[in-house]
Amino acid sequence: MKPTALERWAPWLAVVVLLVVWEAICRGFQVSEFIFPAPTAIMQAMIQFAGPIRMHAWQTFWTTMIGFGLGVLVGLLLGLIIGSSRFMYRACYPLLVGFNSIPKVAFVPVLVVWFGIGTVPAILTAFLICFFPIVVNVATGLATLEPEMEDVLRVLGAKRLDVLLKVGLPRSLPYFFASLKVAITLAFVGTVVSETVASNLGIGYLMMSAGASMRMPLVFAGLIVISVMAMAMYELFAWLERRMTGWAHRGQQGSA
Amino acid sequence: MSASPSAVVGQPFIDFDRVALAYSPSSGNAIEDISLTIHEGEFVAFVGPSGCGKSTFMKLCTGLKRPTAGTVHVDGQAVTGPLKIVGMAFQNATLLPWRTTLHNVLLPLEIVQPYRSRFRREKAAFAERARQLLAKVGLKGYEHKYPWELSGGMQQRASICRALVHQPRLLMLDEPFAALDAFTREELWCMLRDIWAEQRFTVVLVTHDLREATFLADTVYVMSTHPGRILEQRSIELPRPRDLEITYTEEFIDLVHQLRARIGRIRKTETPQ
Numbered sequence: 001m002k003p004t005a006l007e008r009w010a011p012w013l014a015v016v017v018l019l020v021v022w023e024a025i026c027r028g029f030q031v032s033e034f035i036f037p038a039p040t041a042i043m044q045a046m047i048q049f050a051g052p053i054r055m056h057a058w059q060t061f062w063t064t065m066i067g068f069g070l071g072v073l074v075g076l077l078l079g080l081i082i083g084s085s086r087f088m089y090r091a092c093y094p095l096l097v098g099f100n101s102i103p104k105v106a107f108v109p110v111l112v113v114w115f116g117i118g119t120v121p122a123i124l125t126a127f128l129i130c131f132f133p134i135v136v137n138v139a140t141g142l143a144t145l146e147p148e149m150e151d152v153l154r155v156l157g158a159k160r161l162d163v164l165l166k167v168g169l170p171r172s173l174p175y176f177f178a179s180l181k182v183a184i185t186l187a188f189v190g191t192v193v194s195e196t197v198a199s200n201l202g203i204g205y206l207m208m209s210a211g212a213s214m215r216m217p218l219v220f221a222g223l224i225v226i227s228v229m230a231m232a233m234y235e236l237f238a239w240l241e242r243r244m245t246g247w248a249h250r251g252q253q254g255s256a
Numbered sequence: 257m258s259a260s261p262s263a264v265v266g267q268p269f270i271d272f273d274r275v276a277l278a279y280s281p282s283s284g285n286a287i288e289d290i291s292l293t294i295h296e297g298e299f300v301a302f303v304g305p306s307g308c309g310k311s312t313f314m315k316l317c318t319g320l321k322r323p324t325a326g327t328v329h330v331d332g333q334a335v336t337g338p339l340k341i342v343g344m345a346f347q348n349a350t351l352l353p354w355r356t357t358l359h360n361v362l363l364p365l366e367i368v369q370p371y372r373s374r375f376r377r378e379k380a381a382f383a384e385r386a387r388q389l390l391a392k393v394g395l396k397g398y399e400h401k402y403p404w405e406l407s408g409g410m411q412q413r414a415s416i417c418r419a420l421v422h423q424p425r426l427l428m429l430d431e432p433f434a435a436l437d438a439f440t441r442e443e444l445w446c447m448l449r450d451i452w453a454e455q456r457f458t459v460v461l462v463t464h465d466l467r468e469a470t471f472l473a474d475t476v477y478v479m480s481t482h483p484g485r486i487l488e489q490r491s492i493e494l495p496r497p498r499d500l501e502i503t504y505t506e507e508f509i510d511l512v513h514q515l516r517a518r519i520g521r522i523r524k525t526e527t528p529q
Contacts, residue, residue: 148346155318156368156422157340166363170354247354247402 037217045217057225060191060203063119067126068187075131079138084164100132105193112198122194129190130183137179141172174248177241181234188230266296269458275326277312286312287484301461301469301476305522309484310462314428318342340368343419347431349411351403358399361386361417368422389417393447409440429461442500445471466515471503478518488518
């Protein structure tokens with residue numbers, strides 16, 4: 001089923017409506033710029049501080065990407081280990097859940113003590129916050145392999161590695177790509193949280209210092225930059241997911 | 257259809273000698289005291305109520321499980337590990353959704369020796385073989401379709417092709433037609449009958465369907481439950497090649513009726529007091 005033209009433009013329409021309503025409220029109720037700046041004021045700030053915003057955004061972007069990259073690597077590895085062994089699954093899963101429920105903000109001061117203020121704690125926070133969904137999804141993909149499928153291959157003398165490469169891995173790819181979309185947005189959260197607390201670079205820091213000097217439009221500009229970056233990356237991975245694992249989304253392509 | 261009629265029975269191929277298997281020391285035997293001989297090229301069917309250890313029997317035959325007692329010999333050798341001369345198909349077609357039908361059928365050749373080491377070099381020849389096999393089961397033109405684009409019956413045909421592509425000497429079928437509608441099932445009986453008549457591998461068919469067993473097999477084994485034992489071995493002397501029409505003859509119906517009565521008795525003794 002193809003979306004109609006109206007459906008395709010719907011997200012942009014929603015953005016425009018939101019901006020218009022926002023602007024109208026700010027003007028209509030004469031809300032102070034220091035409390036809640038109108039979109040036009042934010043736009044002005046963006047243009048005025050384009051240079052610093054670009055610099056800090058770039059910092060946040062690559063910090064996030066490194067943290068995310070680490071998360072993918074470690075997440076994939078742990079997911080493989082946990083997913084392909086029942087024992088490891090049992091042993092490690094509760095530990096991971098416990099670890100994941102620690103608020104990562106609370107962990108930033110520890111990282112600062114270990115690594116000092118700056119980029120490293122931000123990278124690590126992004127990593128810590130984003131690897132969990134990847135582990136869980138990859139492990140689930142591997143652990144839910146049909147036993148018959150395994151028998152078919154084992155009768156032929158397939159080793160565990162064969163089963164993993166021919167069936168397990170391809171089968172868990174849709175789970176993996178789905179988790180990447182979640183993980184990338186989480187990674188941005190991790191970076192920015194760490195930057196607001198313990199850095200003098202990055203969008204998080206920019207927002208903190210702008211807030212401290214009562215430059216509300218700049219704070220909001222920072223927020224928008226982050227969400228645009230995160231959204232762009234999300235879309236990239238959503239596209240990648242459709243490209244790589246179209247077979248898992250067959251419902252949309254018709255015949256069952 | 258093949259010209260070679262009735263079952264020309266070959267050498268003893270699978271030999272069970274007082275075999276028992278318990279999955280864990282505390283649980284009772286899943287199957288017990290199984291002694292039988294299956295000859296090369298024979299088509300045997302196992303029937304029995306659920307839980308009679310038919311799947312256990314298959315695992316023992318193929319070397320996926322070792323017996324707790326007794327010995328299993330296949331082709332004159334004691335079974336110690338997975339046998340590579342076996343093809344398997346199940347009630348679920350278990351085709352890989354990211355592979356086309358053709359590549360699903362080719363999968364075993366990527367794994368089992370000696371094909372495995374030759375796969376890259378002779379891929380075209382192997383693909384041709386898979387294509388011929390698919391054509392034989394009526395899937396010509398579906399080679400590049402994905403499994404979800406096939407009907408249930410077609411998926412099962414492809415699954416049987418996958419089980420046969422490495423030219424196994426033993427084909428193990430675990431209720432392969434159970435999930436299909438009656439008409440498709442009968443079509444697939446004939447498909448299996450023809451391909452078996454042509455290639456003459458040994459077939460072990462596990463099924464709940466007595467008509468299926470009677471129509472296809474040379475020998476039908478009736479099994480009991482908890483633990484699984486062989487209660488009866490029944491040769492099916494119906495002439496080959498068998499046509500679907502045979503299923504409406506009195507002789508056929510009598511056979512099915514007798515088997516049904518045998519299983520009815522097991523179920524009665526099984527029902528809780």
